[in-house]
Amino acid sequence: xxxxxxxxxxxxxxxxxxxAPETHDYLTRGRALGALAMLGAILLVxxxxxxxxxxxxxxxxxxxxxxxxxxxxxxxxxxMPRVLMGAIVGAVLAMxxxxxxxxxxxxxxxxxxxGISGGGAFGAVLAMILFSQxxxxxxxxxxxxxxxxxxxxxxxxxxxxVEGRLEPLTLLLVGVIFNAFWGAAIMLVNSVVNFYFTHSIxxxxxxxxxxxxxxxxxxxxxxxxGGFAILLGRARDLNLLSLGDDEAxxxxxxxxxxxxxxFIVTSxxxxxxxxVSGVITFVGLIVxxxxxxxxxxxxxxxxxxxxxxxxxxxxxxxxxxxxxxxxAELPVGAIxxxxxxxxxxxxxxxxxxxxxxx
Amino acid sequence: MDGTExxxxxxxxxxxxxxECLGAPDAVALRAxxxxxxxxxxxxxxxxxxxxxxxxxxxxxxxxGAGKSTLLRALSGALRPWSGTIELASRPLAEYDxxxxxxxxxxxxxxxxxxxxxxxxxxxxxxxxxxxxxxxxESAHDLQIAREALARFDLTALAGRAxxxxxxxxxxxxxxxxxxxxxxxxxxxxxxxxxxDLRHVAEIFxxxxxxxxxxxxxxxxxxxxxxxxxxxADRVLLMKDGAAAGYGRPEEAMTAERLGAVYDTEVxxxxxxxxxxxxILPIGAPRRPAV
Numbered sequence: 154x155x156x157x158x159x160x161x162x163x164x165x166x167x168x169x170x171x172x173a174p175e176t177h178d179y180l181t182r183g184r185a186l187g188a189l190a191m192l193g194a195i196l197l198v199x200x201x202x203x204x205x206x207x208x209x210x211x212x213x214x215x216x217x218x219x220x221x222x223x224x225x226x227x228x229x230x231x232x233m234p235r236v237l238m239g240a241i242v243g244a245v246l247a248m249x250x251x252x253x254x255x256x257x258x259x260x261x262x263x264x265x266x267x268g269i270s271g272g273g274a275f276g277a278v279l280a281m282i283l284f285s286q287x288x289x290x291x292x293x294x295x296x297x298x299x300x301x302x303x304x305x306x307x308x309x310x311x312x313x314x315v316e317g318r319l320e321p322l323t324l325l326l327v328g329v330i331f332n333a334f335w336g337a338a339i340m341l342v343n344s345v346v347n348f349y350f351t352h353s354i355x356x357x358x359x360x361x362x363x364x365x366x367x368x369x370x371x372x373x374x375x376x377x378x379g380g381f382a383i384l385l386g387r388a389r390d391l392n393l394l395s396l397g398d399d400e401a402x403x404x405x406x407x408x409x410x411x412x413x414x415x416f417i418v419t420s421x422x423x424x425x426x427x428x429v430s431g432v433i434t435f436v437g438l439i440v441x442x443x444x445x446x447x448x449x450x451x452x453x454x455x456x457x458x459x460x461x462x463x464x465x466x467x468x469x470x471x472x473x474x475x476x477x478x479x480x481a482e483l484p485v486g487a488i489x490x491x492x493x494x495x496x497x498x499x500x501x502x503x504x505x506x507x508x509x510x511x
Numbered sequence: 512m513d514g515t516e517x518x519x520x521x522x523x524x525x526x527x528x529x530x531e532c533l534g535a536p537d538a539v540a541l542r543a544x545x546x547x548x549x550x551x552x553x554x555x556x557x558x559x560x561x562x563x564x565x566x567x568x569x570x571x572x573x574x575x576g577a578g579k580s581t582l583l584r585a586l587s588g589a590l591r592p593w594s595g596t597i598e599l600a601s602r603p604l605a606e607y608d609x610x611x612x613x614x615x616x617x618x619x620x621x622x623x624x625x626x627x628x629x630x631x632x633x634x635x636x637x638x639x640x641x642x643x644x645x646x647x648x649e650s651a652h653d654l655q656i657a658r659e660a661l662a663r664f665d666l667t668a669l670a671g672r673a674x675x676x677x678x679x680x681x682x683x684x685x686x687x688x689x690x691x692x693x694x695x696x697x698x699x700x701x702x703x704x705x706x707x708d709l710r711h712v713a714e715i716f717x718x719x720x721x722x723x724x725x726x727x728x729x730x731x732x733x734x735x736x737x738x739x740x741x742x743x744a745d746r747v748l749l750m751k752d753g754a755a756a757g758y759g760r761p762e763e764a765m766t767a768e769r770l771g772a773v774y775d776t777e778v779x780x781x782x783x784x785x786x787x788x789x790x791i792l793p794i795g796a797p798r799r800p801a802v
Contacts, residue, residue, distance in 0.1 A: 178632045178671040182648045258626035393637055395626040399589045404693070405613030405641035450627035453648070 180451040188448045192461035196240070199465045203236045203472045204228060208479040231364070238365040238373065239471040239485070240464035242426045243436055245377045247463020249419045249426075250437020251444075251455050252384050255391035256415050257310070259321045260442060260504050261497065264423045265434030267324070268331025269305045273420075273427035274357045275335045276301025278342055282350055295372070299424025305331055306416050360433035360486025362471050369429045376425040381460055383418050387411055388452040395450065433467070433486045435493020440466050442500055539601075540565045540697050540729035541586060541616070546595035548585040549753075554593065555581035557753040563697060565727040568720060570740035572733070572765075573750035574774055579733035580621060582750070583701050586731065587618040599697065613641035617690035621701040621733075623682055625674045631685045632670040635660055638692030653692075660688040663718055665711075679706035687715060691722070698722075700732040704739060712736075716743040737765060741789035749773055761789050 205213050209227060216224035250263045264270045280297035309331055313324035336358070343354045356363075384391075390411045393401040398408050426433070440463045441455060448454055467485070470492070474485040541563040549555040556578040563569050563586075571579045584590040586597060588604050597604040599615060607615075617638070625634065638660070639653040649657070661667050664684040674682060683706050690698055698719065704712040720743060722728045734740045740747050740761065747764040749757035751773040757764035767780040770791065777794040 178630055179636055179654075180633070180648075185648075255626070258624075260627070389640055389643070392629075392633075393640055395629065396634070396637065397620070397624060399584070399587075399618075399620055400623070402589050402609065403587055403613060403616075403618040404637060405610035407609050445627060449633070450629045451633065 180449060180454055184448075185454040185457075188454055189457055189461065192458055192465070196461050196465040196468070199468050199472075200236055200240060203239070203468045204232050206472060206476055207232060208475065234365050234367055234370050235362050235471070236468055237370050238429065239362045239468045241370065241373050241377050242362070242430045242433065243440075243463040243465070243467025243470075244460040245373070245380065245422045245426045245463070246433060246436040247440035247459035247466070248377075248381060248384055248456055249422050250463075251441040251452065251459040252387075252391060252415050252419055253437070254441060255394055255452060256412060257313075257319055257321075257324055258395060258397070259324055260445075261321075261325055261438065261500060262328075263435065263437035264302075264419070265432060265436075266332075266438065266497070267305075267309050267328035268335055269302050269309065269420070269423055270427055270432045270434065271332050271335030271339075272305030273298040273302035273424050274432045275338050275342075276424070277428045278339055278354055278357050281353060282342065282346055295425055295428035298428040299421050302424045302427065303417065303420035305335070306420050310416070356484075357427075357431040358486075359484035360431035360489075361474075361482075361484045362430055363482070365429055373425045373429055376421060380418050380422040381456070383414065385453075385456050387415060388456050391415075391452040391456075392450075431484075431486060433489055435489045435496065436463055436467055436470075438500070439489075439493055439496050442496075537567070538565050539563070540599065541731070542598045542601075543582075543586060544596045544598075546582070546585060546592050546597065548581055548590055548592040548595075550581075555753050556585060556592075558595070559748075559750070559753075559755050560595075561748055561755075561758065563729045563731045564745075565696070565729045566723050567745040568716075568723055568730045568732065568743055569746050569748065570732055570734050570744035570761075571748045571750060572735070572737055572740050573756070577750040577773075578753035579750055580701050581753075583618070583699050583731070583733055587616065587699050588612055589618070610641045613693065615695055616697040616699065617693040617695035618699045619683075619686045619690050619701060619703060621705065623686045628673040628675055630671050631666060631674055631677065631681075632657060632661065634674055634685050635689045635692050638689040641693065656694065657688075657692050660691040661685075663691065664688045665714065680708065680711055683707060684711065684715070687718075695728065697729045698731070700730065702733055702735065704734065704736060712739065719743075737770070737791040738783075738789075741765065741791060742783075742786060765789060765791065 201213070205211060211224050211227055211232070213228070215222050216228040219225060246264060253262045253264065253267070254260055276297040276299075277294050280294045284293045309324070309327050310319075313319055313327045315323055339354060339358060343351055346354070390401070390406045393404045393406050394408070394411070396404075401408050441459050444455055444458045444462050448458060467489070470488045471485045474483040474488050477483055539562045542561070544560050545558045546560070547554055547557050559582060561569070571582060573579055581590065585592045588607075599607065599612070604612070635657040636649050636653065639649055639657065643649065643653070658667070658670070661670055664687055666681065666684055666688060669677060669681060674685060677685065683703065687700070687703060690700070700719075703715055707715065716739065719728075719730045719732075723730050732744075744761060746759060747757070747761050748755060749764045749769060756773045757766070757769045765780065767778050770778040770780065779792045779794050781790045782788070783790040
């Protein structure tokens with residue numbers, strides 16, 4: 154961020170020491186816009202590479218210039234929806250991670266780790282099996298995923314409270330248990346259904362962006378955009394919540410109302426993401442953490458930055474997933490989990506002592 | 512939005528307008544009448560009545576578990592009282608919405624954990640939040656207030672440091688500066704001197720005495736240090752087991768007899784020849800004096 158100049162002069166009246174760099178003192182509009190422009194550029198480059206690369210060689214120029222070409226058909230029919238879906242789901246997961254971390258004051262909180270995505274996946278799987286013969290499952294599945302995700306959120310939050318205090322370690326342990334529980338529930342369902350469903354269930358457990366329809370892309374995009382607007386509107390409240398419930402209350406935040414809103418919004422977002430792409434873990438952990446160390450903790454920048462950064466990260470992960478052993482494919486959830494596992498340990502060792510009191 | 516809010520929201524007009532609706536210095540800013548509050552089914556504060564007046568510093572003292580912090584939490588609006596009333600500027604506290612309350616009353620808790628690596632300046636700027644809309648960035652005016660608050664607590668050089676990198680005392684001063692940036696009429700401070708060395712204790716109480724005098728701020732602090740209470744407070748509330756055991760000027764509230772009963776140990780109360788304030792020392796179980 155050294156390229157972005159401070160937009161205001163110091164106003165301390167000559168008392169300042171030259172030590173601390175001015176740009177990191179606090180977040181200005183200029184700094185926020187600079188960071189977002191940079192992330193936007195990274196996302197554009199990543200997405201372009203992802204559109205150009207794949208198991209079939211494709212020329213972006215031909216595809217854009219010649220509407221009748223095979224390149225165009227592959228680009229618009231296969232790669233574009235896939236890259237878009239990856240970007241949207243990644244954006245949603247990273248924003249949800251950032252918001253949940255602020256709400257529970259724990260840098261290790263994330264939809265996947267807390268078992269909320271697992272709950273959503275179970276809801277989606279159950280809805281798919283129960284309602285598949287009736288059709289119309291593209292509405293029922295996301296709704297059930299949302300319902301189960303919200304239930305998981307509330308249950309995890311309640312169970313992690315010890316004498317009215319949200320204990321960081323208890324929260325993570327409850328998340329571990331929920332993950333195991335939902336995993337087992339999905340396996341149980343898996344063992345009693347026919348072979349056709351078994352494949353879909355595996356897909357939900359590992360996460361993938363294989364062949365989404367434009368219809369699905371549009372629904373998740375709309376829910377993601379709505380969620381983004383609401384979370385951004387609560388960004389300052391999320392900052393204040395970092396100081397604790399009482400402090401936030403003293404600074405004018407209606408803590409319970411904010412918590413309710415964020416829980417519902419993040420559950421809708423996770424439900425939408427899970428219902429189209431299964432369980433993709435750790436995006437919501439890695440991306441906000443990296444952005445915080447780059448740009449500071451202010452959620453007025455962190456939420457939009459997580460949207461762009463999460464999109465770029467997930468598009469890149471999906472690019473690896475479908476090109477590493479082409480023409481065969483890896484599940485993208487496996488890629489993010491392979492990066493995320495060690496990263497989780499790293500953050501735990503780094504931040505554990507300070508933030509979690511380990 | 513009601514009338515009082517719009518007055519308080521206008522910067523610059525703060526002092527005059529606030530004084531207009533709260534009355535002259537010495538007027539009661541915050542009043543609790545027969546306040547009872549607690550946790551679960553245990554009452555930690557029983558039927559306490561106090562006034563916090565503009566321009567004065569009120570110290571709340573008492574042994575561990577006497578209910579000092581609970582009283583402060585109830586006064587701040589964070590803890591709903593079981594019974595009794597709290598009035599801010601003669602209006603029940605429950606009638607204020609949170610943001611309006613935050614523009615008039617600042618509270619600093621005993622412990623100040625921060626979850627993420629915000630800088631000291633960012634934490635102080637959070638004090639401006641009740642004055643700003645959800646989407647707005649801080650203006651030059653807000654920044655100036657925050658920088659002045661930092662300077663007042665000797666923190667200018669630390670403005671860009673992450674709050675986690677500061678010592679306990681520095682962090683406490685950052686939170687006091689944040690309270691100041693709120694530009695409140697009432698400040699409630701829970702053990703503000705707990706982690707501070709002698710010089711900074713003196714400075715902090717000096718600052719808040721100054722604010723009480725120049726901005727007609729009403730300041731209530733909980734304290735363990737009886738001598739600090741005697742030296743800096745205009746009035747003292749002495750608490751035991753959740754109830755008031757003494758209330759008034761330091762000489763009235765903290766007599767040797769009262770303190771002996773409240774702390775359950777023998778206490779010497781004299782005068783500090785340097786300041787003329789009360790000097791309070793424990794007597795119980797002394798070492799044999801050297802011959």
